[in-house]
Amino acid sequence: MSERKRSGKVSRRITAEAIAEKLGVSAMTVSRALNGRPNVNRKTREKVLSAARKYGYTPNHIARSLALRKTETIGVVVPEISHSFFPEVIRGIEDAVYSAGYHLILTSTAEDVNREQDAIMTLQSKRVDGLLISTAQTVTDHSMYEETIRQGVPIVFFDRVVQNIGATCVSIDDEDCCARITEHMIGHGYHSIAHLSGPPTVSIGKGRMKGYKKALARHNMKVRPELIVQSGFHEKGGYVAMERLLQLSPRERPDAVVAVNDPAAFGAIKAIQEHRLRIPQDIAIVGMTDDIRAELALSPLTTIRQPAYEIGKSAAEALIEEIEERAKPGRKIIVQTELTVRKSCGCV
Amino acid sequence: MSERKRSGKVSRRITAEAIAEKLGVSAMTVSRALNGRPNVNRKTREKVLSAARKYGYTPNHIARSLALRKTETIGVVVPEISHSFFPEVIRGIEDAVYSAGYHLILTSTAEDVNREQDAIMTLQSKRVDGLLISTAQTVTDHSMYEETIRQGVPIVFFDRVVQNIGATCVSIDDEDCCARITEHMIGHGYHSIAHLSGPPTVSIGKGRMKGYKKALARHNMKVRPELIVQSGFHEKGGYVAMERLLQLSPRERPDAVVAVNDPAAFGAIKAIQEHRLRIPQDIAIVGMTDDIRAELALSPLTTIRQPAYEIGKSAAEALIEEIEERAKPGRKIIVQTELTVRKSCGCV
DNA sequence: CGCGCTTGTGTTAGCGCTAACATATTTCAC
DNA sequence: GTGAAATATGTTAGCGCTAACACAAGCGCG
Known part of the structure; x- marks a missing residue:
């Protein structure tokens, strides 16, 4: 029990052993x-707790994690x-985790595979x-996920999910929504x-496309390839893609997006x-997500409310269940969505 | 070097020792x-690296942290x-930290002192x-911050800062902005x-109030207490506070907020x-922050752009400098802001 | 009154890593 | 070729904690 410290910087922090x-x-x-384990005399426990308080003891979670092989x-x-x-999802995660x-x-990751x-x-x-x-847009190789799971670290995917590798996925039913x-x-x-x-490449993109086509099919409408433009998930892509649609001749141009x-x-x-076109009179448009800005838009956006908070919360809960071995991985958890009708679709 | 593990659950993970x-x-x-330390033969190093790759070695950062007494x-x-x-701030933090x-x-903390x-x-x-x-709104007791600093853990406050306890603060110049x-x-x-x-109770609240009064004073305008209503930082409070102002008689009612x-x-x-009043004709209004919704509002909001990303980034950089003892604590870092003129103030 | 049982406590060792020191090997000047 | 420096590697111990076992004392019970 040497009293010397190796480095000059002596830790001021008191350890459990010092209290002992x-x-x-x-x-x-x-x-x-x-x-709070059993088999400790009440008196002793009180003595310890008060000493801990007195000396400002903060347990060293790092040492604990090392000894217990879990980090919580x-x-x-x-x-x-x-x-x-995502902030809203994180809020849900934070609450569940806390x-x-x-x-x-x-x-x-800034949508970067390497990151x-x-x-x-x-x-x-x-x-x-x-x-x-929630995977980056460009991810196509799933071997790292599989390797991680094999090492015994459970993964739960949310929103942008990866199916078929045995991990639990939490998402909305993209196909149905769209x-x-x-x-x-x-x-x-x-x-x-x-x-x-x-x-x-992303589950959401695939699913929503499928839903779009399915809806058309159900109503005997033809899928016109020139009316499907890849925009990606961001504003800029939406702008560019729309520009492309607006280049079409008036006859071909869509009346809804x-x-x-x-x-x-x-x-x-x-x-x-x-292009000085009116929404929804000239072109109607709807989105999906229910971004906080949707309500404020000039023509308030009709959208599918995607309950971000709930997604985060259920994903975190599912993961913790699996960590604590109270549930098996590989579940599909679908979070309910609801259509939020505003004006951009042409409703009142 | 016993081969037995205490728990039944054997860690599959290979350790540095096993590779050795x-x-x-x-x-x-x-x-x-x-x-990557010096004094290792090139051949040996290569052998080790390739073995590490081959066996899928992931260094145990927990053990490392314990040994080195730092967690990075x-x-x-x-x-x-x-x-x-805050998401934007966090993005700045994340980038710097990464x-x-x-x-x-x-x-x-959900604005909760206990949390x-x-x-x-x-x-x-x-x-x-x-x-x-960034402190919760209701925090008044700073002893925990001081105790933390005394224990050798540097703190950098951002946005909602706590002055005078020797910690570095990163914020905008609230008084000047307002x-x-x-x-x-x-x-x-x-x-x-x-x-x-x-x-x-919060630095921001205090500073902005002071700026507001100072501006009036500079132009020889009287501060009328009935025109100052505490709204807090959220939408709901703003609504309630404004309702109160709108109860004033037309003569007393403000023409700008x-x-x-x-x-x-x-x-x-x-x-x-x-109340069927027009913005800005009946009442003009301005904010501060530059929330993403500001531009989209019916009458786009004139505001002070508060560079959230930069705040996060500088705060994180400052903290890391202090952790690595490349800078001393107790600095005041002011991030520049700019007036973003839109329509709600009556311009254009 | 000796047996097992419960309760409280101590001892030992190990989680996986690395600093500090010790030791072995090579290099090279003169 | 010899001593000193430079390079490469090993040994020991310890970061702070806790599981597993060991042990001591007090308990009731037939």
Whole structure:
């Protein structure tokens, strides 16, 4: 029990062992008292607790994690944090995680595959007990996810999910959503409905495209390939894609647009307005997500409300269940959505 | 070197020591090779690296942290994550932290003092190397911050800062900002300018109030107490506060409103519209923050752009400098702002 | 009154890593 | 070729905690 420290910088922090020494008990007794384990005399426990308070003891979670081989921390990997969707998801995650006594290491990948790989690696180094991932747009190789799971670290995907590798996925039913909102447009009597689509590499992009086509098919409407333009998930892409649609001759031009999400819709709205067309009279448009800006838009955007908070919360809860082995991985959890009708679709 | 594990659950993960054994070298050599330290034979280093790759070795950062007494992790405490300001700040933090090789544990307090205390405690338990804090609205007792600093954990406050306890603060010049935008209103010729104020317990609330009064004073305008209503930082408070102002008799009623931030302004706008008053003709209004919704509002909101990303980035950079002892704590870092003129003030 | 049982506590060792020191090997000047 | 410096590697111990086992004392019970 050497009193020397190796580095000059002496840690001011008191350890459980130091408290033990002061009280003339063993470190183990202190540990037991502090963690509320049984088999500690009431008197002893009180002595320990009051000493801990007195000396400002903060348990060293790092040492604890090393000894117990668990960190009570989960890693979150999101593609971005700027827009309203992910913060809201994170809020849901935070709440669930907090009440289960876990913590949250947040990494964002800026939609970059390399950064995502990097993030997953370092989160593993930090020995997170599990991972919550929404994939970057360009990810196509899933081997790292599989490897992570094989190493015993459960993953729950949310929103942008990866099916078929045995991990639990939490998302909305993209296909159904998009079909519903497309049918809403069909119900309005539009007959030339365009789709600004997401990248086909991402589950959401694929699912929504499928829903769009399905809705058309159900009403015997032809899919016109020139009316499907890939916009991606961001405003800028929506703008560019819409510009492209507006180049079509007036006869070919769509009278309605189903955008893959709200930000893309905002971009499209900007393009439509620049062409001095009216929404919804000249071109109606709807989005999906319910971005906080949707209500404020010049022509308030009809959209599918995607309950970001609930997605985050259920994903976190599912992950913690799997970490604590109270549930098996590989579940599909669908979060309910609802159509939020405003004006951009042509309703009142 | 017992081969038995205590728990049934055997860790599949390979350790540096296991690699050492396989290669017939010592654990130390492996450690040196992996960490790029000098004094390792080139051949040996390559052997180690390729073995590490081959066996899928992930360094155990927990053990490393324990040995080195540093975690390369910083704790972030924010009051909320839903609105556009904090996500943007976090993005700035994330970028700075990522490029310095640190990581980020995020906690949000929901504006609750107890949750904040709790968060700081557990972050300390996790032995974060430093803390980035934006205080909850209701915090008045600063002893925990001081205690944390005394324990050797640097804190950098951002946005909602705590002065005079020796910690570095990163914020905008609240007083100056609010004075500028108030003077902008005075320049428009409004002579009955109200202020929706933040809570006086928070640096921002105090500073902006001061700026508002200063601007009036500079132009020999009287401060009329009935025109100062506390709204807090959120939409709802803005709405309620504005309702109160609208109860005033037409003679006393303000012709312009300076809101403490954009969300409060949005609440106020809602109240104004419900009273069928026009913005800016009947009542002009300005905010501060530049919320993403500001541009989209019916009468696009004139505001002071508060560079959230830069605030996050400089705060994180400052903290890391202090952690690495390249800078001393107690600095005041002011981030520049700019007036963003739109329509709600009466311009154009 | 000796047996097992419960309760309280201590001891030992190990989680996986790395600093500091110790030792072996090579390099090279003169 | 010899001593000193430079390079490469090993050994020991410790970061702060806790599981597993060991042990001591007090308990009731037939």
